[in-house]
Amino acid sequence: MNAHIKIHKGSLLIVDDLMDNIKLLMHFLAEEGFKVLIARDGEQGIRTAQYAKPDLILLDVMMPGMDGFEACRHLKNEEETKDIPIIFMSALTDTIDKVKGFQSGAADYITKPFQHDEVLARVNTHLNIVRLQQQLQKRNMELQAFATTVAHDLKNPLSGIIGLIDILDDKFTEDCLIDADSVENLQMVSQSARQMLDLISALLLLAGVSSASEVILLPLDMPEIIKTVVHRIEHTRKEFQGVIEYPADLPLAVGYAPWVEEIWINYLINGLKYGGCPPHLKISACVQSDNYIKFSVKDNGDGLSPEDQKKLFIPFARLNKDTTGHGLGLSIVQQIVEKLNGKAGVESQLGDGCLFYFTLPIFHETDFL
Structure with missing residues (x-):
């Protein structure tokens, strides 16, 4: 039957x-x-x-x-x-x-x-759109989970490789067991490995920011955050012989401290690499009329044209062939700031350096009662 x-x-x-x-x-x-x-x-x-x-x-x-x-x-x-x-x-x-x-x-x-045919066509069309959106969301979640897993699996052994390279570099240099060219090659391997590690860390951060549906905003001790960041990038500051100035007191904003640290790290490292020679970075903040605080870092570099400024926050974009890095840092900054209900951007004129900024909501005690 x-x-x-x-x-x-x-x-x-x-x-x-x-x-x-x-x-x-x-x-x-x-x-x-x-x-x-x-x-x-x-x-x-x-x-x-x-x-x-x-x-x-x-x-x-x-x-x-x-x-x-x-x-x-x-x-x-x-x-x-x-x-x-x-x-x-x-x-x-x-x-x-x-x-x-x-x-x-x-x-x-x-x-x-x-008209029956019209109703049916419109209903089917929108149901198909919903199903496709659901499938796309599922695929994106699967891809993100896969990418995160791979990045985690690569990060640990790569960190071990970097540690071993540093040990070999120190030993060979102290004992004069290899010539200057071999030492230089070993240092290039170390630099490449560190760039790979930076990229993996950026991808993990991006995955974390993208997947976060809600973030609890809390008052930020911004001077302490900046102090921590400056300590973390001390190696880079010494490499470029840079100076970083920041005030002891800053207006109280709300945000998520681990993400705000990453914003400062990206801004300050960019300033050290592409600011003046030597770079001189000044951090400041001002309260805006819209109940937001504008935090910024000003460098003493050559500045950027309006065309170059438009490219800065585009993922994987590089301004020229001499630009190092993976081109993810500033795009991640923008995503972080938007998740924290703020805005990120740059102000610049050729010959007058760049001012990179981000805004965060000002702290109101009544919001936490």
Whole structure:
């Protein structure tokens, strides 16, 4: 015996106060293989969507009480329903009404009287978009997990290799067991290994920033953070014979200290490498009128053209062939600052150095009571 098995294509919620419309849509959509839920007004539609979490909502615009626009805004403001696509249904054809619908968060618009083929095409299109988005999100999570695992697996043995190279370098140099060219080659190997380690660390940081859905912002002891950073980059400062100036007191901002350290490390190392000869870096901060604090580091280099400034925060971008590094540092800075609800950027004029800055929300004691 052959059994006919109907496969559901997805769940739909119809929100309409007119039963004739509901029956019409419910009949042919159920025949097409959809599971159909119904609600007779905006409030019931919101409750049903929160409980059943349908794949798509067909929402009437003109309803007594809460109209479709208000119901749509409410659904889009709720975490559990904000990602459900909403298609408005209305006899209104004015552009202003359609624009109002899209501004409320709707994905599409169907005008009455309904054309079955049109309704079906629009429903299928938006369900396919949702499925593709879900697949892409899953693939991105899998790729990120893979990249993070590989980076972790590479970091430990590479750190060991660098340690062994340093031991060999010291021993061979002290005992004069190899010539000057061999010592130079060994130092080049060490430098290459350190660059690889820096890239792996940057990728791990980027993965951590990208995957963080929420970060708790706390008051920052910025002078202490900068002091820690300066100590961490002391080797680089000595290499370039740089000077780093920073005030003992700075305005109190909120953020996530480990990420803010990475911002300063990127800005200061860039300043040491590409600032003046020798580099002289000055750190400062000022409170802005928008309740944000602008932290910055000013170098004494040649400055950048407007064209070069646009390239700085693009991942893997390098200004010229002489630029070292992997081109991820400033793009990571930008992602970190945006996660902390701030902005990052650069101000520069040719011949007057560069001022790299980032903003963070100012600390208000009332926010932590």
